Amino acid sequence: MKTISLKKVSAVAVASLGFGLLSVVPAQAAAIVTSIGTVGTPNQDATVGQTRTTTVGFTTGANTSTTGGVDTFANTGVVLTVPTGSSVTLADRDGSFSTATTAAFATTGATANLNAAIDTTTGALTQSAQSAAAVTGGAVIAGTVTIIPDVPGLYTVTSQSAGADATAYIQAAGIAGTVGTSGLGTAALGATTGGIARFTFTTPVTTASGDIFRFTSSGVGAITAATGINSDGTTANNPTEISGVTGSWAGGATWTRSDADEGTATITVSSTTAGTQTVTVNKISATTGAPTSTSTISITWGSAVAISAASTAYMAGPAEATDANFTSTSNAIPRSADKAAGTAIATVAVTLVGSKGAADARANTVRATMSGAGFVDVNGTAANLSNSSQRTDANTEADATRYVRVYADGTSGTGTLTVTLTDVDSGASLTLGTWTVTSTGAQASIAVAKTNYTIGKAGSTTGSASTTISAAGAALAPTDTTSTGNGERYGAFVIVVKDSAGNPVNASATPAVISSDTTVSSGGTCALDAGSATYGSSTNGVGYYNCSFATVSTAKSGAKATLTIRIADPDSTTGGFLTTTVAVTVGGSVSTEVLSFDKTSYAPGEAMNITRTATDSSGNPVFDGASAPAITFSKAVGGTAPGASFYVGGKKASTSAGVASVFAPAIGGAFTMQATSGNAAGSALTASATVTDANAGLLTQIDALNAKIVALNALIAKIMKKLGVK
Numbered sequence: 001m002k003t004i005s006l007k008k009v010s011a012v013a014v015a016s017l018g019f020g021l022l023s024v025v026p027a028q029a030a031a032i033v034t035s036i037g038t039v040g041t042p043n044q045d046a047t048v049g050q051t052r053t054t055t056v057g058f059t060t061g062a063n064t065s066t067t068g069g070v071d072t073f074a075n076t077g078v079v080l081t082v083p084t085g086s087s088v089t090l091a092d093r094d095g096s097f098s099t100a101t102t103a104a105f106a107t108t109g110a111t112a113n114l115n116a117a118i119d120t121t122t123g124a125l126t127q128s129a130q131s132a133a134a135v136t137g138g139a140v141i142a143g144t145v146t147i148i149p150d151v152p153g154l155y156t157v158t159s160q161s162a163g164a165d166a167t168a169y170i171q172a173a174g175i176a177g178t179v180g181t182s183g184l185g186t187a188a189l190g191a192t193t194g195g196i197a198r199f200t201f202t203t204p205v206t207t208a209s210g211d212i213f214r215f216t217s218s219g220v221g222a223i224t225a226a227t228g229i230n231s232d233g234t235t236a237n238n239p240t241e242i243s244g245v246t247g248s249w250a251g252g253a254t255w256t257r258s259d260a261d262e263g264t265a266t267i268t269v270s271s272t273t274a275g276t277q278t279v280t281v282n283k284i285s286a287t288t289g290a291p292t293s294t295s296t297i298s299i300t301w302g303s304a305v306a307i308s309a310a311s312t313a314y315m316a317g318p319a320e321a322t323d324a325n326f327t328s329t330s331n332a333i334p335r336s337a338d339k340a341a342g343t344a345i346a347t348v349a350v351t352l353v354g355s356k357g358a359a360d361a362r363a364n365t366v367r368a369t370m371s372g373a374g375f376v377d378v379n380g381t382a383a384n385l386s387n388s389s390q391r392t393d394a395n396t397e398a399d400a401t402r403y404v405r406v407y408a409d410g411t412s413g414t415g416t417l418t419v420t421l422t423d424v425d426s427g428a429s430l431t432l433g434t435w436t437v438t439s440t441g442a443q444a445s446i447a448v449a450k451t452n453y454t455i456g457k458a459g460s461t462t463g464s465a466s467t468t469i470s471a472a473g474a475a476l477a478p479t480d481t482t483s484t485g486n487g488e489r490y491g492a493f494v495i496v497v498k499d500s501a502g503n504p505v506n507a508s509a510t511p512a513v514i515s516s517d518t519t520v521s522s523g524g525t526c527a528l529d530a531g532s533a534t535y536g537s538s539t540n541g542v543g544y545y546n547c548s549f550a551t552v553s554t555a556k557s558g559a560k561a562t563l564t565i566r567i568a569d570p571d572s573t574t575g576g577f578l579t580t581t582v583a584v585t586v587g588g589s590v591s592t593e594v595l596s597f598d599k600t601s602y603a604p605g606e607a608m609n610i611t612r613t614a615t616d617s618s619g620n621p622v623f624d625g626a627s628a629p630a631i632t633f634s635k636a637v638g639g640t641a642p643g644a645s646f647y648v649g650g651k652k653a654s655t656s657a658g659v660a661s662v663f664a665p666a667i668g669g670a671f672t673m674q675a676t677s678g679n680a681a682g683s684a685l686t687a688s689a690t691v692t693d694a695n696a697g698l699l700t701q702i703d704a705l706n707a708k709i710v711a712l713n714a715l716i717a718k719i720m721k722k723l724g725v726k
Contacts, residue, residue: 044169048151049149050148051148054144054145056143056168078143078160080157080158083152084151086153088149088155149170153202155169156170191299191302192305193271193272193274193302196268196269197269198266199269199299201215202264203263208285209286211284212257213255213257213282213283214242214252214253215253215279217277217278217279218277219276220275222271223253223279224268224270225267226239226266227266228255229265237255237257239255274301274302276299278299279296281296305354305355307352307364307421307428313348313351314328314330315331315333315347316331316347317347318337318345318406326347333540334436335406335435335438336504337440339412345374345406347403348403348417348433348435349382350402350404352366352421362424363397364396364423365394366394366402367394367395368392368404371391371418372413372414373414373415374407375391376388376391376405377390378403379402380402382403385405408439409439414439417435419432420432440501444570444578446507446579448496448565453624453625454493454624454649455650456586457586457588458554458556459551462548462551463547465525465527467527491547491548492584496543497543498543505543507543510526510527511547512526513564513565514563515562515563519552520552520555520561521549521550521555521563522551523549525548526565551584551586557588557616560586566579586623587620587623587626589617589623590615590616590627591622591679593613593629593675593679595611595673595685595686595687596611596687597673598610599689603691604665607663609653610631610654610662611654612629612651614626614650614678615650622650623647627644628652629676630644632674634673635671637665639662639663641662667691668693669691670688672686674686
């Protein structure tokens with residue numbers, strides 16, 4: 001076994017990391033104790049996944065102090081070296097990192113009051129508390145290192161000392177694949193038919209000079225090459241062809257070890273046929289000649305990777321920074337921006353997936369084509385996208401992710417973007433997606449897109465001039481002022497600004513809200529909707545504004561005002577405006593409430609529309625947002641009984657957008673609904689209806705039929721009497 005010296009490494013570690021003498025007491029009080037490395041278990045065999053523990057340490061030399069005091073020792077620490085591909089560290093004995101780190105070194109004991117503490121991250125040795133007694137030499141400081149090899153190869157544990165280093169060896173034998181989908185450290189590989197695969201085989205420590213290892217292949221494929229390397233890096237001892245003919249590996253490879261040191265062979269295999277190839281490694285003892293099966297490796301040969309329809313292309317806004325922002329939801333949002341040349345309109349993230357289900361990082365071609373208004377650029381990195389004057393662009397980087405960006409070309413209108421993927425090997429193509437984007441011109445019109453609330457409460461603000469309407473917005477009253485977060489309420493009305501082609505466009509300035517009667521309303525406020533596919537006024541945050549209006553505290557019930565919403569007219573030479581209007585009124589608090597059914601009689605389980613109506617003391621509809629009471633029924637109803645809510649336009653119906661939420665009882669007969677009024681008296685509200693008894697109707701039909709049968713029998717008897725039939 002060769003000894004690996006790390007004295008130079010030790011010197012560098014001492015200089016750069018400060019692992020040297022411990023300064024826990026004044027320097028003049030310390031006695032330096034020289035040390036010589038000792039090894040408890042120098043050489044061990046192992047296989048991947050097998051736990052191995054080795055002991056390393058040092059023996060102290062003579063005390064150089066003649067005055068006594070605290071002794072320190074000249075030992076820089078413990079170093080663990082691992083094979084290429086291993087994740088094992090001093091702090092994590094198996095390299096899994098799946099649980100909390102586990103200390104791999106623990107002090108086992110010491111004499112003469114010299115105790116060492118090990119830093120499992122750096123391997124540094126430091127000295128713990130001890131007595132002031134001088135050390136005469138020969139004290140042993142030792143500890144154990146426990147590892148679980150995760151790949152085949154040589155693991156060394158070195159105690160670095162001023163006197164001499166000492167190294168313990170753990171040799172993990174076995175096979176490890178170096179190419180294929182399974183990666184390093186496995187006895188199973190995936191490879192592409194027509195290509196090649198390689199794996200390594202590392203010999204056990206117990207290998208003797210003259211031992212022979214034979215590599216034979218079964219199933220599909222064959223061995224095509226083999227090389228060897230010793231632990232010292234020499235390559236003179238390579239495997240040879242079993243056939244004895246140079247370059248003819250059909251019979252396999254044979255490897256006669258020239259010394260007892262560990263070695264690693266690299267075996268190359270290939271197959272033109274899909275299927276499974278198994279390579280078996282047998283050891284033939286140089287002493288007894290007996291064969292022993294050592295290892296096997298399985299290589300699964302499959303078809304070449306091809307582009308797959310599982311590849312995705314999702315569009316999002318031009319400023320999206322992470323791939324997480326590109327989703328099927330973002331893909332459904334229409335994208336538009338100002339027509340000014342160079343304005344970024346949208347970005348598409350393309351993720352390439354191969355036919356085997358893994359990311360496809362081959363140099364496939366991603367091509368973007370633009371028809372209509374707009375230019376495109378394609379790149380492998382989003383940060384490298386830039387404005388261009390191209391209608392078509394392509395990217396062939398060897399990367400599984402590509403990006404496409406659309407830019408305005410200076411003209412207004414729509415453009416169609418098509419993104420395609422072409423296989424670098426087969427030339428096969430598929431379309432990943434098609435999108436329509438819009439380049440907008442100057443503002444040309446303003447209109448009311450939707451009216452939610454028009455009856456204000458004196459001294460209050462109705463609606464929300466918020467950029468974002470949250471999921472909670474639908475359930476909150478238009479006059480709610482206590483909620484927090486983004487956009488708790490809907491706008492009282494929604495304004496849309498469009499260009500001459502009818503496309504929504506952001507106004508040059510936020511629309512102003514002007515009142516025709518400032519004794520009724522002082523005006524209002526608008527804010528550009530940020531865009532929400534579920535709750536927003538718009539789906540892409542372009543051209544739509546959520547607006548509120550304020551009502552003067554002295555305004556009387558029934559008072560009216562016309563709100564004019566305006567923006568500058570870019571075609572006007574005299575400072576004109578583009579305008580639209582909304583009529584608003586003032587409503588008071590609840591004075592009278594009425595419950596009503598939409599019918600007086602229902603079939604069992606029939607849909608019902610329940611309406612709550614409220615007026616103020618002047619007989620006008622109450623303000624939008626006044627509380628509407630919950631309703632209960634004297635009989636069990638289907639669906640959900642109307643809960644507490646708020647009035648809009650003085651009414652609250654249980655049916656929304658034609659969809660009923662409550663259904664008549666299944667039991668026939670009269671029933672009532674009731675609620676507690678929100679007016680000052682707190683009186684009970686009631687209304688009645690009936691459910692038709694299906695059985696009663698059937699009995700009526702049976703009675704009518706019986707009457708007809710009686711009449712028919714009488715007629716028959718009369719006829720028989722005339723005929724003289726007795």
